Amino acid sequence: MVTIKQIAELCGVSRGTVDRVLNNRGNVKPEKRQLVLETAKKLNYQPNPAGKALAARKKNPVVGVLIASEGVPFFDDVLLPMRKAALKYENYGMKVLWRSMRGFNVEEQCSIIDELASEVNALIINPVNEPRVIEKLNDLVARGIFVVTINNDVDSCRRHCYVGTDYLQGGRTAGALLKMIAPPGIHAGVLMGSQSMQGHRQRLQGFLEVLEKTEGFQLMGVHENEDDDMISYEKTRQLLEEHPDTNALFIISSGAYGAARAVMAKNRRDIVMVVFDTIPSTIRMMRDHIIQAAIYQHPRQQGRRAMQVVFDYLVNGFRPDQKKYLMRNEIRILENVEE
């Protein structure tokens, strides 16, 4: 392992000079600069993160977290490991400010961002896909704040990093799975949160892409449930009444429980249900054999990873090595859904 001290000795300069070169702080004579750079390269110098972390304490690293998590069980699985990771990183001197909100209110999100912006050097956010929010995030980036979007990426935003899933692939996986586990002649109904959610549209697109090539496939309707179980219940009930030949349901975001209750109410245990996320109510419905499979988007990894990317940047001085960290869309059935 090579240290700054060794490079300094080899080049006949002081550690301070080496530091100035390696971190582009200027004020070094070109020849010396050149010499230091070459030596560092030749010896394959890699900074020791422990040294960096200790020194970084003086920079007072603070990260803000803003997630529209209230009333959304999925985010419990994101936030728990994120909190655990935060606890670990707080031992290095990093601080975390937690904020949450309910629903996708642009106004509210903007004002919380403003509030956080003045006291953090990094932000983890689950952003609403709206121009005003995007503009605000770009603004933070311009001011030197490190921005990580989680679970939901936004268009044309200059955020440093996105942590989430590939929605299109998620839809394809769900479609292909349904095709495998349902009898031929699939007549599927679809429920999604909202057409205005880009991720939901992409999942639907991937799903249809796979199934439309399938013999006997019929789409019985696509309905919006605003990620609400009650609305989900009503719409599913209606769908089943209008199209009794429906034999499969695909739930694109939340509302699986509501849909499952409608299936139970109609006593339609022949229906195959594929949903997203393995929240507790979904696991219960899997045990009752109402829901057959769920696509798992690694919420825990998402939470951990987002916090880690920020820590590595603020404390260890690493820029993320990817602009996007995409988690796999996994298939979970009753047998591998629990710990």
Place this chain on the structure above:
Amino acid sequence: MVTIKQIAELCGVSRGTVDRVLNNRGNVKPEKRQLVLETAKKLNYQPNPAGKALAARKKNPVVGVLIASEGVPFFDDVLLPMRKAALKYENYGMKVLWRSMRGFNVEEQCSIIDELASEVNALIINPVNEPRVIEKLNDLVARGIFVVTINNDVDSCRRHCYVGTDYLQGGRTAGALLKMIAPPGIHAGVLMGSQSMQGHRQRLQGFLEVLEKTEGFQLMGVHENEDDDMISYEKTRQLLEEHPDTNALFIISSGAYGAARAVMAKNRRDIVMVVFDTIPSTIRMMRDHIIQAAIYQHPRQQGRRAMQVVFDYLVNGFRPDQKKYLMRNEIRILENVEE
């Protein structure tokens, strides 16, 4: 964040004394000891891992890795992220000695362990489940070497930590999946590496546990392929000739490619194949629709995690918070198998 220095000031003692108390190095008057402990507890003192890591350099932390990986594609997926993690940790001053072997030769494994034992303070090993090896590992533990078993745990071994999967659950998941994707009346043939591999037996057990309750299920035979594709090919061919009504194949460890080739040779594309691990040859067979699904045991996480557990112990001074780190058995189909 609380530091040793602060505790020292509050207690009116020196940092050295606080260190002696918190690390049980003795030589502290009971009253002082008590006071320091109470203060640390009250302030919820947590050591800063960066400080520890820096100081740990003087201990010269070295870890040895010994995996019977040669000729086993599965371990490529374990070793690559393990190497990447090692590279990262080497920047903290930890050193890694890499060893590999081919097959499960007790003699050879023992001699490599002996060779490593004298130069490492930790060992990551994929052990052969044999008394002589187990004894040797227990010996290392007694000598203060930190031992992590990976992918294959061994009975009654005092290793500090196991990183791998739950074999029984893997078998159950495979069985339940087969039940979902194959038409009713499953006539399944099974290929396993060896009856003497505990993990393989457990997967078979989980598989049968689920399927034996299934109407119309028949087991057409269980054959050993020694994890070899050629043997796998021969045994599968034979099985299909003796039992032409076989309509499903379950491959418990390696040899999926050999079995798939036999299926192709017999032109039996109606057969449903469920296998373990998504090695390149398996992915190719999935693209050709010979293999329908694979159980994925998170090889990459296994590699990363094992290295991390060792690093956290040697460099940060954390004991692992679990004796077993079990990865989920995931279901992979063509649509979610690739990046």
Place this chain on the structure above:
DNA sequence: TTGAAAGCGGTACCAC
């Protein structure tokens, strides 16, 4: 433009 020195938190060793 540069070097020297202090400090981040923890550990180890020496002198008393």
Place this chain on the structure above:
DNA sequence: GTGGTACCGCTTTCAA
């Protein structure tokens, strides 16, 4: 028993 001190690697500040 105990305090003082040096050191691990990196950053920052100050003086020259």
